[in-house]
Structure formats: structure tokens, C-alpha cells
Amino acid sequence: MSCAVTDLSGFLADHPSVIRVALTRVRGSSPRNAGTEMIVSPGALWGTIGGGQLEHIAIDAARAMLRDGALQRELDLPLGPEIGQCCGGRVELRLTRMRASDKRAALDRAQADAAALPHVYVLGAGHVGRALAQQFQHLPVQCILIDTRPEELALNTAQVETRLRVLPEADIWQAPAGSAFVVLTHDHALDFLLTSAALERGDAAYVGMIGSATKRAKFKRWARTHCDGQSIDGLTCPIGATESRDKRPAVIAAFVVAEVMARLTAETAATASCEALKTPMSGNKPGLEGRLA
Template identity: 50%
Template sequence: MSAALSRLRAFLAAWPRVALVEVREAKGSTPREAGAWMLVSPGAIFGTIGGGQLEFMAIDRARDMIAAGAPAADILDVPLGPQIGQCCGGRMLVDVALAGEARRAAMLRRIEDEAASRPSVFIFGGGHVGHALAAALALLPLAVTIVETRADQIGDLPEGVEVRLTAVPEEVVRDAPPGSAFLVLTHDHALDFLIVAEALRRADAAYVGMIGSRTKRATFASWYLKEAGGGEGELSRLVCPIGGAEVKDKRPAVIAAMAAAEVMRGLSAS
């Protein structure tokens, strides 16, 4: 079960009366797109339609409907301008409806479907940066897996992050779904090179990144071109060092934040 599905089940179990708020239409500049949704209960919310005054209006309307037990759905047609204190400039149509058993079941199926279609990200190496990456990426709509050769390096991981223990991590690259992202940061440079070489052979990889320095990249490039049979075109897709060179801070959490942005950019472009 995905972390999102687990949280939704817990929310629905805690609140027997909820309303579904969903963006039907979004025109111009808006905080969220059509299809964005949230659930509202008398004392809590699950998800968001973008925040701001529009969301407050939708929450108030949903709670009024819950309190009244209103059977009918409602539609909010809201221009996002100065009159509501939200200056996006677009316009949104938002559906608000009580969520009975059928809608609850539909939302659970929706979360399951969304989880099944999430892009896959594989982190090779469970050290300090690997754990920081897992923590950063677990917050995003991704299927995150840490791949390690050493069981004692796994430790505590965020909810929803999967673990693959294997003596041959490059096989995980070969078996990964199309469009996957690969972040390579093991304890062994030679192992890094083998995994990265395998990832670069996948033309469908959305992102291939390796921790290190410009010197490490140069060493890998020489080996990859001369001994591994790789080409310049494949090599040009390698991001090394991960996280970019603009920020000099090498703390694991900072590297992870910068690399997570790179991964999302790669996935959105693929």
C-alpha cells in the first residue's frame, strides 16, 4: 500500500462525514489545474486545491454542506482577482459535494491508480546522501526505491520508500520501468561506474545522476568511452555532480534538495 493511500484510508476512517472539493475547470493563471482535489471534514482537510482565499471559500462551503447534511452538490465559480484578495488573474470552477460511500471508494481507487502510475526513481546507495534523497523524494509524487548491496546500511526510511537488497545492482537498472530516474551514490566508485554505464545505455531513462566531482566525472568519461564502449551522446546525458555546482554547500540535505529538483525537471521533460 502506498503512503498516500494509507493516509487517505486513515483520514476517511477518522471522519465519517466529508465533502469532496474538486477543480472542474481552470482558466488563465490559477494555483492548481483541473482535476486537483481535496477532502474536507468538520475538523481537518486532506489535500489542497492551491490554498489562498479560494480554498478557504471552498472549505467554508464544504463544512456548511456537511453541517446541513445537504444532499445536493454545489459549484463555485470564482474569478481570482482583488475582490477575493487573490490576484492570480484566472478563473476556477470548483465542485463541492458530500462524499458518500461511492465517492469514498472512488477516491481510494483514484489514489491507487495515481500511485501505480507514478514515475520510478532508484537511489543506489543507502549512505547519508542516499537517506537524505529518500526523505526529499518521498514527499513528491514518485515511486522511490533505495538499492543497496549491504543490509546494514538501510536504516530507517520514510514511509513508502521501497528497498531492494541485491549483490548485482545493475540488474535493477535493466529491470526498471521505462522513464525511470537513476541516482547513483554507492560506497564504491567502481560500482558507481558500472551502474551509471548500465543506466546510460537506457535511452528511455529520464535522469541519470552520479554523486562526485568534476574529476570523478572526467575519470568516468575516460573509462566509459575507452573501455565500456560508450558514446559521447550517451555520456552527455549524465548529471555529475548531482545537485549542480552553483551551491557549494555539501551537506546531504542540501545536495538532496538540489538533486530532487533535477530529477523532477528530467521527469517532466521525458
């Protein structure tokens, strides 16, 4: 069971009376997309619908339902000066008191979401690899930390999957389409082998190899000679390249994680933008008081 599902299960067990707040429709700019949900108890929260005044209004409405015994409520809110926000969009919310069946359905959704998360393979459990795992564990990905050295894997404390492998390239071959691969082993020859395997797939969302411009040039020559002229156009090397010269593992990892997540979420962002363009705002809406009734 994933950490997210475990957390939700614990929350529902600790808070028997809860309201599910779901974004059912989004038009224009909004902090979160349609389908996002948050669960509200009298004194705690699980999840978020974007924060700000929108979330405060939803929380107040949900807790009023818990006090009053209400079962369901609909809200239609402009994300503008009426509620102290400036996103410019509009959202519709459905607030529902959760029965046992609703809680089971929420856990099923969380499990399905966890299973659908993109895979990030960190190939090398040295200082930077472990720093990457520490950061990826908090993000919506399935992070797998792989190494040939048991002593390095034993130093990992992140809540990610770890794999001790003699042939880590086998994990690359078996990875789902759209996975990300970050190669940073203790051996340059192994780095070249694993990077070549990741590029050969042709369907990776991200392939990165730690190193310098010189290492990239050496890998290009190696791939041309040993991999039938393999192109390295899809390779990111150096990884996490910025103006920063800070070489501490946690700092390097932060830049690499940002790079990987930008690549993994690019399609999601493009889809959300297209959906927003399909749903223009309407000016013929009732006042705020009517929408909160």
C-alpha cells in the first residue's frame, strides 16, 4: 500500500465524521483541476483544493454541515475579488457527508491514483541518489532506488522502493512507458551502459546522466561506436544544470527533481490549459450570496 493510501486510511479511521469536498467543474484559471478532492473533519484536513479563500470557504461550509447534520451541498464560486482571490476563474464544488461506502470509494480512488503515478528510477544509491530519493518520496511519483551495492542501499532512509540488482539494466527494460531515469552510479562504464539502455527504449519521459559536458561528449563518442550510432538527443547531461555552483548532494538533487518533475508534468499542464480554453467564463451568474446558499 502506498504512503498516500496509508495516510488516507489512517485519517478516515481517526475521524469518523467527515465531509468530502470535490471540485466538480473548473472554468478559467484555478489553483487545482476538476476531480481534486479534500476531506474535512471537525478539527483536521486531508488533501487540499488549492488553499486561499476558496479553501477556507469550503472548510467552513463543510464544518457547518457536520454541525448541522446536512448531507450534501453545492457551491459555485468566482475566484476573484468577491472572495479575496485573483485567479480569475470559477469553480463548482460538491460537499458530501461520507458514508462507509464513500470512504471505501475514496480509498479505491487513492489506490488507483497511486498505481497510475509515473515511475522514476534512480540508478545509483550514492550520496546524490539517496538525496534524490529523499525528495521524490514527497512527490506524486513512484520512486525506485536501484544499486548493485547492498551497503549503499542500506543507508537509504527515504520511503521509496529499493532494489538490489546485479543487472540494473533489466529494470530499465521492464519499466513502464513514460518513466524517468536518472543515472548516477559509482562507475562511468555502468553509467554509459544504463543510459544507453534508457535511450534505446525511445519512450522515456526523461533520461538524465550525472556528469559534465566532457562526460556527455565521451558518452556521445562511446554510443556512436558501441551502440550503432545511437543518438543522444534525448539525454539530459549534465543533470540539474543551473547557474548554481553548489555541489552539496541535497542541492544538486533539488535541481534534478525540478527538472524531472517539469518533464513528467508537461503533458498534464498542456491538457489543463486546453481544457481551460474550452470553458470560457460566463458573466450571467447570480451573486455570491446565492451561490453560497
